[in-house]
Amino acid sequence: MTAQPIRIGTRDSKLAVWQAEYVQSSLKKAGYSSELVFIKTEGDQQQDLPIHQIGGQGVFTKALDDALLDNRIDLAVHSCKDLPTMMPEGILLAAIPVREDPRDVLVSNQDISFLDDPHSEATIATSSNRRRGQWLSHYPNHKITEVRGNVQTRLRKLEENGWQGIIFAAAGLKRLGLEHLISTSLDWMLAAPAQGALAVACRQGDADMRTVCADIHDERIAAGITAERTFLRILEGGCSAPIGAHALIEDDTITLRGRLDALDGSKTIRVEAYGNLQTPERVGEEAARQARDQGASAMVAMVRQQLFQ
Secondary structure (H helix, E strand, O other), X not given: OOOOOEEEEEOOOHHHHHHHHHHHHHHHHOOOOEXXXXXXXXXXXXXXXXXXXXOOOOOOOHHHXXXXXXXXXXEEEEEHHHOOOOOOOOEEEEEOOOEOOOOEEEEOOOOHHHHHOOOOOOXXXXXXXXXXXXXXXXXXXXXXXXXXXXXXXXXXXXXXXXXXXXXXXXXXXXXXXXXXXXXXXXXXXXXXXXXXXXXXXXEOOOHHHHHHHHOOOOHHHHHHHHHHHHHHHHOOOOOOOOEEEEEEEEOOEEEEEEEEEOOOOOOEEEEEEEEEOOOHHHHHHHHHHHHHHOOHHHHHHXXXXXXXX
């Protein structure tokens, strides 16, 4: 190993910095010194457009990939749900060290009793097509409005616009110490594949960094993430598709639930697959097969057409 500190690449939002500092702390416990290198991504620089219009998969990761390939950093820390399901050539997903609460939650500055009224009208903010489809399936009378920006920006927009609520990942709020803002957990909503998990990437041929990453990698968490990402990859959904997946691991068994929704919530496909902890790809493949048997390919194609027409 080199005597130089490991260069950890990260975005500069508060949440991204928390994630990078968590990895830095894990590396320190394993005996490695490191330093943070801050990098702006396309997704950070263009916050006035929906994600699918500025590139979809990779908008929060490509700049870090480029920095890795140019040898400007040694490791890159990502929110795992931002990663493309097929890693770029020369880049390895080398460690998944931790997963926080994967659920979605609602933050509201108002009385949320409207959630108990199936005839209520409300405006809910989210930039996620997955959340949009699932919410409208559950609350067809509600209106969804687009919102972009980091956690603090979105909280400010909630205050300014008078929306009835905004959907967040529980993991991000908890990591920033903002758990007290959660109005309710959306237990009925199926999270994005890999939501709440961190991912550490390195260059494919960097044997030293692969060894480093092995010291902070969690095999059981990674198995569940692999099943979820396999499901997403086979359905060719990408991060903009309204696809949810969550793998529950008990002993040596993976139970994977998957869900696809039309953007307007008018149609839902649900699947459930089981398998061995040692073969998580097979679990994701089985769930994808079930979804395709129910018309998932046509639904994904229709969503893509709606997003890019």
